[in-house]
Each structure stands twice: as structure tokens, then as C-alpha cells.
Amino acid sequence: MNIDFSSEELAFQQAVQKFLQEKLPADIREWTLKEIPLGKEDFVRWQKILYEQGWAATNWPVEHGGTGWTPTQKYIWANECANFGAPDVIPFGFKMVAPVIFTYGSEEQKQRFLPDILESNVWWCQGYSEPNAGSDLASLKTTAVRDGDEYIVNGTKTWTTLGQYADWIFCLVRTGGTEVKNQAAISFLLIEMNHPGITVSPIMTLGGHHEVNEVHFNNVRVPVGNRIGEEGQGWTYAKVLLTHERTGIARVASSKKRLKTLKKLASETCDGDANLLENPAFSQKLAEVEIDLLALEYTELRALAAVSTGQAPGPESSILKIKGTEIAQQLDELYMETAGYYGMPFVSNQFTSDFDGERVGPGVITSSVPRYINNRKASIYGGSNEIQKNIISKWVLGL
Amino acid sequence: MNIDFSSEELAFQQAVQKFLQEKLPADIREWTLKEIPLGKEDFVRWQKILYEQGWAATNWPVEHGGTGWTPTQKYIWANECANFGAPDVIPFGFKMVAPVIFTYGSEEQKQRFLPDILESNVWWCQGYSEPNAGSDLASLKTTAVRDGDEYIVNGTKTWTTLGQYADWIFCLVRTGGTEVKNQAAISFLLIEMNHPGITVSPIMTLGGHHEVNEVHFNNVRVPVGNRIGEEGQGWTYAKVLLTHERTGIARVASSKKRLKTLKKLASETCDGDANLLENPAFSQKLAEVEIDLLALEYTELRALAAVSTGQAPGPESSILKIKGTEIAQQLDELYMETAGYYGMPFVSNQFTSDFDGERVGPGVITSSVPRYINNRKASIYGGSNEIQKNIISKWVLGL
């Protein structure tokens, strides 16, 4: 065992740093560092630069254009990106639908869909959740009724993140047996968003953001060729993937960067005749989060190491999402505490590039309360932390 | 609403202080303040003094020799006793069996049993729990089979606190229907301990203490006249009492006193060039417990006030046991932290009056770890805190 980078790994790290310095657009970097939400154009611009470099798909097999990096390389990449201020790749194409396609799709489907994802020509969104389904995914009601070479899709998907930008949506739909709960009746469909029967309505979340949407399907005709794999196997495909690729689920690199920023902000915040970082209560809470994050980083490294040696991810990987969201939310609270009274103002657009008014407060710290509020979703979306605990209890602890 | 004592209440407070100063034996006071376990003789000695004063039974009706005090008087009494160093009355006679007797017993039984409890002539212990029953009291297996004017009792009771001293035990036993779970088949029996068929075996607990016992019944013949109330009604009687008298269940007065002592000890404990009470992390934790205890004190006062105005105890009373034990256990931890390295030595008998060796450590703080360990039982015995939460969830929140 050792923690040091090999000379190859050090060389790779330098290459990544050089690439980021030369290629990451200044405006994208600034907004990312300030945690200001990026627009579609910004993401696409950056992802096309990654494509040029051949670094767009860090989790794909090489034959489809993936990087084929080692766990250590992925670790270096994630940390350098977070540190320097490069945004994460939007996951719906690269990390969610692509693996389903290259694992279970036909040759024809691979040819048709993967290149456009790799080049960021097409924006994907996810159609899993439904109103009232909550964490109980399998109870979905959206139907796809076979009619010749097409399915006729009816129903509603919800919590569709950035669906307002999407060209395509991948959905779990009920083919055959409409009796709810029958998981063997669920199929995996790819649907083009420009269909007249599809309407997207925004859901405003607590921080005042428009990130998620409801997507309504009204007699939407989808070619059978857009179904991935077997009819009725969609649930299996989705599940395998939920438990498969866990890299980054803990958001360790991003939390490390946020903690670094927080320390700087706290050291610039007056607290009587000292600064906030010197406040014993505050610095102790900060240190406790930093230590827990350090532990989580090694939990992730242990998981990556296991996977790289061909083993299945060990039990430790199952805690990544719970601890990752808990730590991110604890950081949100320390940001709020740093803001003090300047957590109160709500001038939602004052940190966008086109804002021309007089800004309130000492900087982006002023938006810490909306961010805290908005980020409560982290422990709810993508399988709530309660569901995660049920899963660990059953599958890891055997209870 | 107001928090101030009336002139009568102030007079009562002075009378209590005067009584304690004049009548509380110095040795009993010293051991109580040092939290050194008292022996049977000590308890009896003090309780007989209380009897002389007419203050032995603070929770009994006047006609049976109770004090008939108001909630405020009970509050004053509890606080003055804890503050001055008077031990609590052993509850098994005064607070547990006596209320069953004066509520559900016959005139003859009241005459026969209550005076000896009031005068502390008889030592009682409790026979509710059984091996493997745990919090599931109703699953008890001890049987009492009717044979003429007697019951023949067989079975085992456990966690019997101070049973090694007891003259009598009050038991829940299964009369008639032996099918477990049938609560209608449980009766309430009073049994004399000197019966040859009764054996008491000690259970050593973690701190190295002998406080609890197993009590085995082997064909023990008990006159039917020792049954309280109806056959098969024992469960109801016991339950009514469990939810009835809650005064002191939160042990607020005792925790207040312990916190006061802890502050003194911490201020006498070196911490670098300051003392431990000036250590920011420690003093914050201490203050948080002190604040929570202050809240609990008012929660108890609210409950007492409700009862005194003839209402049933409000929902707030249901949290008294959970919070009371949590706070007592947090104090245990702060004591350990104050002890530092001197929490390690285990010289179990060094603080008893007859110890003649060389004492280790700066004083009773040296026994803080055994006390912490031993007091983990507080959240387990008498209906574990998990059971308490189930009860609140069902009966208070209606879930």
C-alpha cells in the first residue's frame, strides 16, 4: 500500500493542469468557482472542448471513445477540475443513458446515439420519476402500448432536471401489463422531445430556481427501434446501472474545493476583533466536516481500488451517496453561518453576468441561504437517503 | 403566568432547608453528594427520619399519610433535597406498590401494607421483567396456579433492583390461560421473600456493581389474599400506574445538582495554562446540556401544572423519560471528559467508607467511567427509549 503518485501519474496530473489552464474558458471558470448556475450553451461549449481533447467520456470503454483511465487518473482528473473551476459534465447523456446503450443496446443503436453524446450534439434528460411515485420508482404508470412498429406513450414524468434544454429523453415505461408493481412489464425507451405530443412544464424549487420540470406525454408515437434491449427488461437495465458506476456520486472533489473556498471566506469575515476562522466554535465545526470529508475521500478511493481490481464495489461504496450529501449539506450550513446577516437578502439574479444593478452584500456568500435551501434536494433526489439506508440494511447488512 | 414563589412557598422552602440541615445525617449526605452508592441501612435510617417528619410519602393521598403537597411544593422539595445532598427515597414501596395498593387494594390490604411502607419497616422490590421478555412485558411466563386458597407460583423474574435486600416483592404473574400474550390472564401478587422456594441470584453489571438480581420461584405458595384487585386485572393496574405518576421521572433536580458539581470540578481541572471550564469546546458542550436541562425543567413544570389543575398529563409529559435519561447520560460523558486520564483507573471500592488503602486520582471524578458505563442502563430499563418513542408515536402523534 502507498498513497504517492507514480511518475506517470504525476505527468498525467501536469498534463491535466496544462490543459485546464489553456482550454477552460475564463467566463465558465469564473461562474463555476462562484457556484453560479451555467446555461446550456456554457455546458455544451466546454464539453465540445473536452471532446476535442478526447477526455469527454471518462467512464466509457475505449472502443466507444472513452478515456479508459485508471481510478487514480479519474481521481486526479476530478480533483484538478474542481480545484481549477471546470464544471462537471452533464451526466444524463454521458453517465446515465450512454452506459445503458453500450451495455444493452444494439450495434445500430450504438452507432446512432453514442457519437452525438460524445460530441455533445444532443442534450439528454431522464424520465424515471413520476408524480406520487417518489422513491417507489417501480410504481410508475406511464404506458407504452404497442401499435405496429410503434409504441403509443401516455403519462407524466417529473423532477426532470434541465429537461427544458433536452433534445431526447430516456424513459422507463410500462409495456404490456398495466397492473402497477409488475416490474417485468417495464421497458426502456428513447424518445425525441420535439414530438408535438410532448409538453414540458417548469417546477419552481425553493431557492427560486427553474431546474426541474414535469414532462407530459400525450399519445406520443415512438418507433419500436427506440427501445433498448428486451421488452420488459427496462427495470433490470436501470437497476444494474444504479448500482454500477459510483464514481463521483460522493462529490468529494467538489466538496473539497468548496471547503477550501469557505476557509478563505471565513478568514476574510470579521468576528469581533478577530476573523471567523479564529472563532473556536466555527473552526471546530469546520474541522469536523473537513475530517469527515477526508475519511469519505478514502472511502471513495477504497471503492475505486476494489472496482479497478475487477471486484464488485465493496460495502463501503454503498455509503458514498449518504455521506456525500450529508457533508455537502453541512458545508451549505457553514456557508450560511459565514454570511451572517448577509444570508437574508434574496436578489436572485444579482450574480448573473447580465445583472446591471447595485449588488447587495460582500459577494456570492450572499446567496448561501438560497443555495442551502435548494440543496436540501440532494438528500431526496436520486433515491432518498432513507431509501439508501433501506438498501444498505437489506443488501449489505442482511437485515 | 408567573415564575415567582408565593410567600407561603418561600416559607415552605425555608422549612425544608432547616429540616435538611438539622436532620440529614452527615455521612449519608457526604456519600450522596459524592454519588457513592448507599447501603440498605442508610436508606432506612433516612426514610425513618422522613417518616418522623411526616414527609416520607410525597405522592400519597393525605388520608394514607401522604403530604398532599402542591406541584410547586414537590418541586421545591426535590430541588432542596438534591442541592443539599439528601438521597431519593427508594421508589419500590412508596412510588410503585403503594399506589397500586391504595388505588386497587382492599381495606384490609391497605391496613396491612401501607403503614409498614410509610415507616420503612419493609423493603419492597419489583417483579415485572423476565428473562427474554425485555421491553415486551406482556409476554411474561411466570405462572400462578390456583390451589384452594393459595396460588402456586413458578418462574423467574429478572433485573430486580436491590432485590437482595427485599422482604417483599410485587409481581405480575400469569393466572389461568398460560397462552403467552393473553394480557387478561395476568394478575398482581404480593409475595414474601423469606419463602424457601425463592432464591435470589445476583447479576453483575458493567460498572462492576451488584444492583440487580434474578429471582427464582419454585412452587412458592402465596395466599389468595395477597392478590391485589381482580384476577386477570394485574396488567391494567400496572399500566395505569406506568402512565400515572411521572413526577421525578426526568430526574431534573438531580441533574441540576450534578451539573453544578461538574462545573466546580471542571473549574478545578487544569487545562494548559487555564482551567477546563475555560476550554471553549468543553464549555460550549456544557452550556448546551445546561440549556437543554433548563428546557426540560420547564417541560416538567408544565406537566405538573397540568396535572394539578386536574387535567391528564399533556403530551409534553411523554418526553420526560427520554430527555431525562439523555441529559443524565450526557452529563456522564462530560464527567468522563473532565477526568481525562483519571477516568482509566478501576479501584471499585476506594470510595466506600471502609476503604483503608491509598486512593488513586483526584477524587470521585475517578469513578466517572464506571458510572457512565453503568448508567447506560438508564435508557434501557423501565421501558427502553425506543419503546417510549413507539408509545409517543402511537398515542401522542397518532401514527
Next chain:
Amino acid sequence: MDFSYSEEQQMLQNSVSKFIQQDYDFDRRCKLVASDIGFSQENWQLFAELGWLMVPFKAEDGGLGGSAIDLMVVMEEFGRGLVVEPFLASVVLSGSLIANGASESQKRELLGLLMDGQLQLAFAFAEPQSRYNLADVATTAVREGDNYILNGHKAVVLNGEGADKLLVAVRTGGSQIDGNGITLLLVEANVEGVHRQGYTTVDGHRAAEVKFRNVKVPVANRVGEEGTALPVIERAMDWATLALCAEAVGAMDKIYKKTIEYTKTREQFGVAIGKFQALQHRMVDMFTEYEQARSILLMAALQLDSNKGMAPKAVSAAKSRTGKAARLIGQEAIQLHGGIGVTEELDVSHYFKRLTTIQYLFGSSDFHTLRFAGH
């Protein structure tokens, strides 16, 4: 000791509670928040007519007696309704400064108007660097003849945009964090050199950045003696903090119960989620936090009225404990509501926002824990 409400207190509670239930539902509140001034003048007049604006004041000042218990009763109900009218900023906080710091003539001039609902006040104390330290005042007032010349920047002034007059804590002597040398000035909000930038706060209230550039304030507008304002400010802050705790308790009462009701109807995997024991025990914790917060609030209110010098410690205990309860209950209410909990359409979310800002307003739990401990 006596823990029962007087008849008057019960009547007061009934009248406020009736108003909240009948005239202050969630939709109306949303409209008020979105409106120009951010609250309803009509409601304000009603508060005045019903005598609620007189609650914090002593009888000799023309008020209802100024008992902390009365104030608690009103603010709890306001908490249940998430009331956005500037009662706390204008009447409780600023009103206390006038009632306890001003001359008889100033009182005569101002308190009547305040209680009639014709005068809106705001207290400008916080500054960009001050955090929760009331003695940290960099805004200066220099004496020039019969005037003070005022310069500085006051941060997040509650009701700062809507106020007719501003009470401003200024430094007339001593160093920036010196307890002595702080003076209170009453400043007309619309005079030259006063620059107000108003905005909505996260919780739907209104506040403003207020900047003073060479603002002339007649010496006659000084409230109290020069350099001695801190004790009056601390007293006003203690009462306002108690009121804030009461508002929090009312809001917590509302959402912990709403959460319980929601889990009784919301089904997952074919069962009401309220049947899941893990969630049941967490709701018991919410309930416990609520009861403990209600108790510590009662303690602090009784200490304020008992007036035995324990008030500051008691108020800090209440704010520390209430802040912790607000955090747990707010976070759990959202978590147990799931996805819907993070949307604008759910009222619980808005209670969560207010409980979040209350955690930090007038001092965080850590700040008040240390104040309680005497650090």
C-alpha cells in the same frame, strides 16, 4: 408559580388566532410577499384597531402592559401564519428603543402614532463587518453645532425601506468595538444623504441596505444621552429575540403537525409512510424538539416578566435552543415531504425558509450559547 393564561391572554390569543385562520391563508400571504410594499396596510390598520400594536408597551405609555407573555402569545400566532407585516421590526424592536430610551416628549410624539399604525420605524444596527456584536459600530456621527453629521453603512435593516423614520446606532466616541460611545439617533428616512436599497429577504420579508453620506441630524433627534445607548439597545434586542423565538415556536408547531398529517396520507410501496418506524421515531424527535423549544421560550418570557436580572441569560438560552429545534424540525419537515418539499408551491417550504433565517437572525445558536455561558 403559575402556568395558566389569564383571561385577557386567552382572549388575545383567540383574536389573533382567528385572524390568522380566517384572513391570512397561504395564497393571500404569497400575494402580499409579491406586492410592492411586501405587506398589507389594511392588515396593519386592523392590528392597530384590535390593539395588537399596543401589546409591547406599558400602561403608562398607553400600551396594554408590555408583558413578555402577551408578546409571546401574539408572536406565536404570527408564526403559525408566517405574518410578514413588520410588527417585529417596527413595533417590538424599534418601539422598545423609544419606550425605554426616549424622553417623555419624544415618547408622546412617537408612541401614539406607532400604536395607531400611522408610523413605521426601523432600527439600523448591523453593519457589513459587525456580525452579531451590537458594540461593533463603525457608522459615525460628528457633532456640528446643533446637528450631528452622520456617515456610514447599515446592513440588512429590517423594514428599512418601508420605515418613515430610522433609529440608527452611531458611534460618537470610543473605538469601533467599544461598548461606550454608542448613540441612538432618530433620522427622517427621506432626508438628503440617506440612500436606501430595498430588497425582499429569503423568507419573504423586506429589508434594505442603508447608506448615510453627510446626513444632518438635529441634536434634538438624539434618543437618550450621548454615548450611552448600548444597554437600551441590548434590552430591545432581548425583547425582539424573545418575540422571534415565539414566532419560531408557532411556525414549528405548524409544520411538525403538517408533516405528521402528510405522512398519514402519503403512500410509498403501498403503505402510508407514517407507518415506517424509522420515520415515526424521527417525528417523535421533531415533537420532542418542539416541546423543548416551547418550554425554554416560556422560561425566558417568565424571566423577562419576573425581572430578576436573569433576562439576558434566559433569552440567550431560548434563542440557542429554539435555533437548534428550528433547524431539526425545518430540515426534517422538508426531508419527510420528499420532492414536493423543495417546491415553491408547498406552504411547508416557506415555513422552512423563515425558520432558516430565524436560526441566524439576532445571533446564531452558537453565539447565544456562548453568551449564555458568559463568554
Next chain:
Amino acid sequence: MDFSYSEEQQMLQNSVSKFIQQDYDFDRRCKLVASDIGFSQENWQLFAELGWLMVPFKAEDGGLGGSAIDLMVVMEEFGRGLVVEPFLASVVLSGSLIANGASESQKRELLGLLMDGQLQLAFAFAEPQSRYNLADVATTAVREGDNYILNGHKAVVLNGEGADKLLVAVRTGGSQIDGNGITLLLVEANVEGVHRQGYTTVDGHRAAEVKFRNVKVPVANRVGEEGTALPVIERAMDWATLALCAEAVGAMDKIYKKTIEYTKTREQFGVAIGKFQALQHRMVDMFTEYEQARSILLMAALQLDSNKGMAPKAVSAAKSRTGKAARLIGQEAIQLHGGIGVTEELDVSHYFKRLTTIQYLFGSSDFHTLRFAGH
């Protein structure tokens, strides 16, 4: 980066683990704790023969290489068995002082005997007033010709009664909490003026109060230069603290799993209590704490071996986090076992005792959190 054990490390783990499982069951351990010396000389010789006593030492000192990972491997297994043999006090802690502070001749004289199991050492550092501050040394040593005259009281000296020689931190200069002026002396345990009062500790180990009254110590028995011992002591303490964290992780592994197994068989209200969701989620928390502790331990061990100057910070992070995990897992293991959990007969209870003392030994979580934060 590489996270896999070497073949040697796997063999080491197997051999220790085999010994624990076959020769160190709960009953035997109880007998050892109750015995006169509190551990088994036989076991100690076995440890020596199997080379375990060589693990902490570099090859050039005749050891097995002295890697922190190796030490972690051994201590984790010792934790699983609650081993009471004085490996930590004598070999890890005292051994490090010799290996890194002593002269070549002293090393030659002592290390061989130590690794052969023929020499027992103890390090006397804590004092009644010192708490966790290693620089707080009131015990004095005054130079008199070729001797030091030693006076003072050392508290809770681990293995202090069983040791043949004592390593004593004494003050030869500077004020009581001065980092400079601390010297290490090697003192024969049985010489005149050394008074040892031995006792069992709460966790079944042995310790002693050691008092020195005008004890003559030849200058030749000084370990290292006069007044410069603190860095050597801090280094030894960091390695001992890592070893302690590893022991804790082994003990936690054992009882969180035992608790899970218990809840699968223990029935209440007709169901295995492991089916109660509230308890399931709490056991998930135990599992999570265990995994986080194991991770931070690994981090610290790797940092010690990587030797990039991060070791002290890393060790403090590990002790802080491990202490928290030990607290939660220990308390929950007892709570979930219920009544039986607080009796002497249950092995889990004894793991709980050891995890409790480990929380405070060599510095509490708060102490190490602040050390990590650089205060």
C-alpha cells in the same frame, strides 16, 4: 496510489487473526484480566517468536521494517480480540522512544531484549495536572554530578507496574508547560525512591501511579540530548495513537457485526428486532461510522509511511474521527443489546469498555480536532 496488502502483510494478518480466533477467546481473556500480572507471559513469548514484537521497528534496528500499515494490521486483529498484553505500551510507545531517541549503544542494549520479549518497558508521561498536553511536565530532574535527582508524580502509567524499566519525561529546564527543557530518562523500576501503585483499568488493562522521591538516575541513562525530548515524544505518541485507532477499528468491526447478528435472532413482540426499521437505520449508521473510521485510519497510516510531514495532522484527524465512531458504535451496541448489554457476562460489554477508554486515551476527539485545525 496502491490500496492492496502485500503478501507479507496478508501473511501477518492471517497469523495474528488465527491466534485471536483459536487461542484468545473471551473466557481466556477474562482469566488473564483476573490474573496477577493481568496478561499471559506465554502469549508474550509467542508474540516474540512469531516476530510480532519486531513489527514496529526498522530493518536496521533488527525489526520487520516498521511500516505503519504493518502496525495497523496487527493492532486491528488485537482489537478484534481485545488483547490485554502490553504491546502498545511497551513495544509501540516505549519502543519508538528508544528507536528514535536513543544512542546506538542504548539501542543495541535494549531493542534486542524488547523484541525477544525479555524486556518490558513503560512510558511515564502524563501527570495529575497535564491532561493531554505533552509539554506539561512538572516532574523535575536536577543534575548532581553524574546523576539526575528525580522528583515527581506520573499518572496512569500504562504497564507501569509490569515494566522492568521506565522511560520518564522529566523537566530539566524551562517553565512547566514549556516545549523546551523536557528530557527522557531511563529508570530502573525497582531502584530506591520509585513508588509504584498498580491497578486494573476500566478496560481490563493495567496501569500504575508512579511517584519519584529523590531517585538517582545516572546521566548515562539519559535518552537523547538534555531538554530536547519533546519531538521524539510527539512522534512516539503519533505512532501509538495510530496503533490505538487501529485497535479501535478492529473492536468496532467486531461489535457492530455482533450487534447485527444479535438483532437477527433476538425477538420482541414476536419478531426479530432486526426487522424494526428504526433499528435498521441505526445499524446502518453504525456501519457507516465503521467504514469512515476504517478509511481515516488507512489515510493516517499511509501518511505516516509516506512521510511527507502530514503525519501529525493525519493522526489527529484519525483519532478525532475514530473516537466519534467508537462512541456511537459502542453506545448503540449496548443500547441494541438491551438489558443483557449492561451485564458483565456479555463480551460486547467489554468491547464497549475498551472503546470508551480509547475515546480519551492519548487525547479526546475535541483535543485532536483542535490539533488538526492547528489551534
